Amino acid sequence: MGRNTRKRRTPLATKIVAGAAALAVGGGGLVWANFYASAHEEHGGHNRTRSAAAQVATIDCPDVGQQIRDVPDRARGEVDGELATMDSQITDAYQRLATTRRAQAGDAQFVGNSILGPLKERRKAIIDRIQLEIDRAGGRADDNLDELAGCQGRPADQMQNGGGQNGDGQDGGDQNGDGQNGGDDQNGDGRNGDGQNQDDNGNGVAGPVADDFIDINDVQPNSRDSRNGLAANGDGGSTGTFTTECGVNENNLFNSDNLIAAPGVDNGAHHTHDYVGNQDNDAFSSDQDLAAADTSCRNQGDKSTYYWPVLRLQDGTQEFDAGDQGGGAEGNIGKILKPAQAEIKFVGSRQGDVVAMPKFLRVITGDAKSFTNGDANANTSWSCSGFEDRQVTDKYPLCPEGSQVLRTINFQSCWDGQNIDSANHRDHMAFVQEDGSCANGFQAVPQLQIRLAYDIPAPAVANGQVQNPYAVDSFPEQLHKPITDHNDFINVMDEDLMNEVVDCINRGEDCR
Template sequence: MGRNTRKRRTPLAAKAVAGVAALALGGGGLIWANFYASAHEDGGHNRTKSRGAQQVATIDCPDVGQQLRDVPDRARGEVDGELASMDQQITDAYQRLVTTRRAQAGDGQFVQNSILGPLKDRRKVLIDRIKLEINRAGGKAGNDLDRLAGCTGRPADGQQGGGQNGGGQNDGGQDQGQDGGQDGGQDQGDGQDQDDNGNGVAGPVAEDFIDINDVQPGSRDLQNGLAANGDGGSTGTFTTECGTNENNIFNSDNLIAAPGVDNGAHHVHDYVGNQDNDAFSSDEDLANADTSCQNQGDKSTYYWPVLRLQDGTQEFDANDQGGGAEGNIGKILKPAQAELRFAGSKQGDVVAMPKFLRIITGDAKAFVNGNGNANTSWSCTGFEDRQVTDKYPLCPQGSQVVRTTNFQSCWDGQNIDSANHRDHMAFVNADGTCSNGFQAIPQLQVRLVYDIPTPVIENGQVRNPYAVDSFPEQLHKPITDHNDFINVMDDDLMNQVVGCINSGEDCK
């Protein structure tokens, strides 16, 4: 059931985009527009403005990956690659959107005719390939996938809700398109905000932040229907200590959703635990790797998108794909604390996780997908009875920013992954039970604590904001935060984890 290393994908269009970026900025990153601010207004540096613009601000595409169910194992590598290509197409179309503002102002049909129409045609080609690959491998791909080819433009003022596109995360990136970003940043137009180094900033904006004092206590139950310790259940815990990425392992790959694809996430991840976790790592690589965990039996990989302070800092990836070249700019903030805990079920014992089980929680595309799979909570130390999912908290002096994620804890009992990387896992019901024959496994709970200077909001602008890395078209919205895990504990340690939880002990 393990995965094999897949052939490295080196998309030509991705190289072309990087070349365009170099031409546009003399070797610097792509220019990404902020549609809330004007380059002609005072105080534009290190600021984003709250005024919502009426122009099309981003691209909303149905998440094809979340609609896939019947994908034979031998077709998954190719299908994941095609899905990654779709993500690159969206990135390229978004770049073209933000570098053709003058043309859009002069032609009300420019976005549809020059961006969305061609994007639909290119997506249809990839959907046809996906259907062919599924059918060749003995699966059955329905023609209803064709309806997912078209994308729409949408303003950035306000979030789409309801998860109408199926929700979910499908990080990936490879391009099949030919004309994404042809303008090369030469037609910037208005509505552009830049940091002190001339990099464009596509969010966050003032409306993405909230004073933690304005969040009502109990506003979001941290368990949210998830497994929790309780009477009659498995009340123990197991904490694994794996550090805070002291070895500075960062990349913009996604081994779960885009295996074998360079820059599959289009944003940078922080890694703790396993020290060999790029897109080309096989299960054997993971099993043989070093680990940052104190318990050397835990070679699991734990990863999440980095937080950045948009203060004009030129990070190591300032000109790279996944970093500054895709709008992820500023100083990378590693957590001051990274607490990784496994908890039990309030309805009974838990069973062992299978080795190499993959779990994605949260949704990297929630700004356009809707909040159906959004899961991370934001808060501040000393205020953790106040949780919010769609805002970044403004913490008082002396208080730290907290990101908390509780993973799905019901497993189908058979698969370490699924076609859409979600169906093999589920959240518990409101009463703590698992449905449809699923089994309760230890629930991973991740709590990350950060020392972040509190942004200042003045006159509808936020100065030096912090934000989670994201796909470019997701505009760094907090709702897009997500977390990933691959279990690589040895059998002895996993049995110890299960034993501690089921016996009511708190172990490390």
């Protein structure tokens, strides 16, 4: 499988770290090995070195980008670049966490002194620069951003800020680092009955784990929290639809950039995206580049870019990016799974007509950092074909034979009427309220709904282990949790087509 993206440079230091943290299995794919393994064990007894620090599965840092508001336009590029550097710092710290388990087991203070402490200082330096850049551009930086510099380590099953519960309704995670619920083994020796490390479920990578999956039959119908991702359309208002057919990435356009959140930054996403629609979408694409690009959409007036993290099957396949940043070098391993179908549809408002989206409007929905940020912005609905009334956000579904894995996202459809983007890439857009209306003077625009269907054999889950799991690409420290799924959109429809979309929806017709 190829990719038609710019050649990326992989820094030597990154290659060294990746090499130290990886091993080859099956088809030779790079796999992050034994992140949670205990450093010293004496099999046949309970005599081993243990420490609270060894229970730390990942790094939890406050999301500075979501807290920034007043950023003048001329400072946006610099601020986005600084935030991308901060993401790289977290990735580097996580790599150090993953490759120093022996030191952690021998020193309970190692994580705090050698990883979290230095990370805090580096983050504070960037926050100081962000504040300076905002002030220089005529804005007013938040003096309290320094409070977001510190990070913490936490177990893999502990959600942030009550950000959801685990599948049995009990609070996830061990607050005390004592190993009771912190992802540690139950046998006191770091191993389960078949000799594999329990914490990584034998996959050799930092997720997904068995508890990230649920049999679709065990999901209660109509039980999903619907505060986000509300369908804007209904029986009243503007009831039409417009479907744009853009394929399933047959052109193999992949990269680990994020043009919206990290423009001008190579590998700004730290995970690989599928792209349909616009064919010139990388970190360095200008609006002019997007407008002049080819499109995979059947209607050539739609040069919009639609992109989402790839799904992978962790079966040992060595993909084209097995040694690259954003791919195997950052724990995103296995066979990339293309959707069997990608339905991209725009719908109307239950409360009245919709207005045209402005050209180059940028929308991010879902949250790539939901595992550490909490689930306030989590949005993806996971389900199975034939079970569409059973949807879940924080689990991957196990579908019966012949049923497809469904991945659905409804975008925000209320626009502030002025801006095509905002400092945190969220404030210019909002979800409809429960009655389908837009609050705070926002205007209803066509709601983008994306439904992806995949042919994926159900992973085998037994005895706390999962074999050949599938997982969404993620930032390394997010551990491939399903709740981190997200979706991105830049409107690059020409004016005539956007007017056609609006007219069709407001007339109540179904158009293509």
